[in-house]
Amino acid sequence: MRIAASLLIALALASGCTPKMTDARRELHVASFDQVWETVRDQHYDPKLNGVDWDAVRAELRPKIAQARTDDDVRDILNEMLSRLELSHFAIYPPDMQVQATPKDGFVPPLAKDSVIEVVKFGNLPELPLRVHSQRLNSNVQYFYVSVFINPLKVLKLFRQSVEDARTADGFILDLRHNPGGIGGMAIGMGNAFVTRPNQTLGQMRQRDITFTFALDRQANPYEKPLAILIDQGSASTSEILAAGLKDIGRARIFGSRSAGMALPSLAQKLPNGDNFQYAVANYISSGGATLEGVGVTPDQVVEYKPPYNLPDPVVEAAAAWIKSQSETKR
């Protein structure tokens, strides 16, 4: 199943006891089921729910709440309901969920392995481990890695400093491998640093009745040198929007492997039983007119990188070589 095969962020639940299923708690679970069902019915960007008979799904699964013995049973039922939509960004997760700092497959870009991990909480999202790393490579290319789009105050400040540092470099590498997304506005903030022309966009976000444009705004002193973006199968959501958007307007060359294809703008709300419910509210359409959901971003240059993920990093090497070639061509 595509959803299960997507990101490699494992969830480690706290080992606390599951609350006893009292009648009062079961009522909260039923209310949560109804809230999830109604939210999807009313706010899914496709009013036809991609052809899914939502009433039938409710009739089939709601009675199972009465048989649920634990909170996990209820989560399974709710997630089963959401899986019928066959889309990313629909999920139930417990309030005490923690995301492991190192993905299940062990991938962390080797250049960033020693970076400090900061745990960040934002809105109803779970606590997320954040790594940021910036350095000048020996090849005179600036390298910037961010593990997740969260804490814009800190990340954008470090990012803008890295871009400033890059003015004496031959180009810039933005590493978004295994970055599962986060706050969508951060893609615009980063994209803005690189656009040199007016009226550029990262695409559109189409809700049921409204279309938002991810408009880019040229800054007073934009970075004009070559830009390479690194992605892989763990790059999702905001990462894909930034990569696809800058690729479409011809501002970036993409290296690595095809991204996750999970690019639905979403929100997260608290349910009556205390769990969190993430739900997509829009479809993303790139400025080139492509839907990324289920498709992903195809790199301009496919570069394989297999465990144990040691240096040299072939994806970084390929990107740096391209930047050098661009620099030499210009000279």
Add this chain to the structure above:
Amino acid sequence: MNRRLIRLPLLLLATFSFASLAIGQATQPAPTTAPATNPTTTSAVPDIQTLVDQSIAAAGGKDKILAIKNLSITGEVTVPGQGIDGTVEVYRKPGKVLMVTKIPQIGEIRMGIDGDVGYQTSDMLGARLLTDVEKKQLLAGMDPQEGLTRFSKLKELVVTGPEKLGDARAWKINGLSETGEPESHWLDVKTHQTLMTAMMVNSNGSTIPVSATFSDFKTIDGVTMPTTIRQNMGIMSMVLTLKEIKLNPELADEKFAVPDDVKKLHEQANPKAAPQP
């Protein structure tokens, strides 16, 4: 144990860009002039002039409204159900506006007009110049006297109702804006206050239907205005709670000064505006 995988959401923070509209409307107590066009009304509903007169009185009277020149507001902003909240400050004097929204971990968003240059700066997004349409919207949205001419700018006005709006009943005024976009206003049958508006708003490349509901009316220096505003854009909502409203405070021009990064953008967009050697 639940081991489902997650995708992180793209939180829809565009919401905050539109806060000025709702706050501005909160400070526009009533439309006070009859429309330039000939409105049509259905039977048993009041004509527009009657509604206008009633809402002027409900807001405190024309003289009180005309006396408002400067304005300062502080308040709180919340995205319901999303665990996101922050603060908002608004300052306005004729031709100048500054609105500052602060969201922990997102940072500060400043939107302003210094009398000439309109801009938005954001810790997250960077800086940009407002378009002429956006400047016009922002100035109108923050002008307490905008209500004096609001309906005269609308075409094809029609009054309908009353219709149920929450616990109240309201007359609905429909019209078309100067650009032909539909616009609606709901006026409370009993209190004559504006309870809701719906219109199209232009922001950075998107034209978006925005509605706002108004409640918790309070009287400040003889002018009655709402202190809770819920703004909706599609499925996104934002609630503004106005904590302190000052009418005609002293506001120095320096408060509205354009930030340095915006000055550079303005000079690049308008070479004649650049300092000459």
